[in-house]
Amino acid sequence: MxxxxxxxxxxxxxxxxxxxxxxxxxxxxxxxxxxxxxxxxxxxxxxxxxxxxxxxxxxxxxxVAAVTAEQESRVVAAVAARPTHVRLADALADAVLEQYTEPRDHDELLLITTSPALRDTFLESTAAIEHPLAAAIDQRLGDTGTTARVLAASVAAAIRVALQHWLQPPTAPLTAGGLVVPSGSLPDLLRSALAALAPALDAAEEQAQQSSHQSIGSTDAAPTPQ
CATH class of the missing domain: 1.10.10.60 (Homeodomain-like)
Known part of the structure; x- marks a missing residue:
């Protein structure tokens, strides 16, 4: 009850x-x-x-919560749905690109780009992905302690940097009314930001695989009780 x-x-x-x-x-x-x-x-x-x-x-x-509704949960679900033979770095990049570059409602995007306060909140909203993504990475790699949390925080930071560059290019002047015209290709910006994390993701995945093999080897080598 x-x-x-x-x-x-x-x-x-x-x-x-x-x-x-x-x-x-x-x-x-x-x-x-x-x-x-x-x-x-x-x-x-x-x-x-x-x-x-x-x-x-x-x-x-x-x-902003309405504009980004359930985005973090969809990213996590997409990572979890990727086959285990798919490289972790690729699984994360595919999931992020899939959810952050899907066509947005024009009026909603205009709403975000014309308001400095909404732009800032939109960028801050990327932090919401950190904890659920850490759980997804931990499940994929096994119990990694703080490694999954560090990797998830890094992914959230990479997404924020890419979105910030897209929404707030340092050399692009504001138009009348404070409108920011998104600059560059968001998919390219996201790929570039996430690519910087690939070595760390690959290393964590390789270490997890080695630990798994060692654990299996230790079990196989254990003496049979008489």
Whole structure:
């Protein structure tokens, strides 16, 4: 009974989160992000402002959460779905490219690029992938202690750097109204950023394979009990 109640509670919380982020996005698209208040979002979602604060710390966070909804879980699922014979570096690159370069709604992308606060929050949102990705890497390589967490944090940082270069090129002037025109090829930027991590990913994968073989060898060599 307790498990069932806990499950229903989590479903309700998830439904509230979805309602809040979708309300935030729709209001921002309709009015502009600067004209949306937390109270407006809460009212549109049918909850109190106090409840809103239990889920998001700002309107920007709620808006970006709607644009990037479930992105981190889809990346992790894509990594887990890759066959084990596929190199870890390739599995990660394929998963990230698949989820971060899929066509975006034009209005949503315009919303992000015209607001400095939303751009910053969008870039910060890449950190959400770190913990679930660490678990996926750890499952693939075996119990690696802190290695999986370090690798996942590095992947999140590489994604952020690529997106920052794409959204905030240092030499590109802002257009009227603060619009940033995305610069360069996002797939190329992501590939380049992730390629820098390939040696570390390869080394971790090779070490995990060696440890696995040594463990199997030790089991085979163990004397048979009399």
């Amino acid at each position: 307790t498990t069932r109640r806990s499950g229903l509670r989590e479903q309700k919380k998830q439904a509230t989160r979805v309602a809040l982020r979708e309300a935030a996005l729709q209001l921002a698209l309709k009015r502009g992000p600067d004209n949306v208040r937390v109270d407006d979002i809460a009212e549109a979602a049918g909850v109190s402002p106090r409840t809103y604060n239990n889920y998001f710390s700002s309107r920007e966070q709620a808006i």
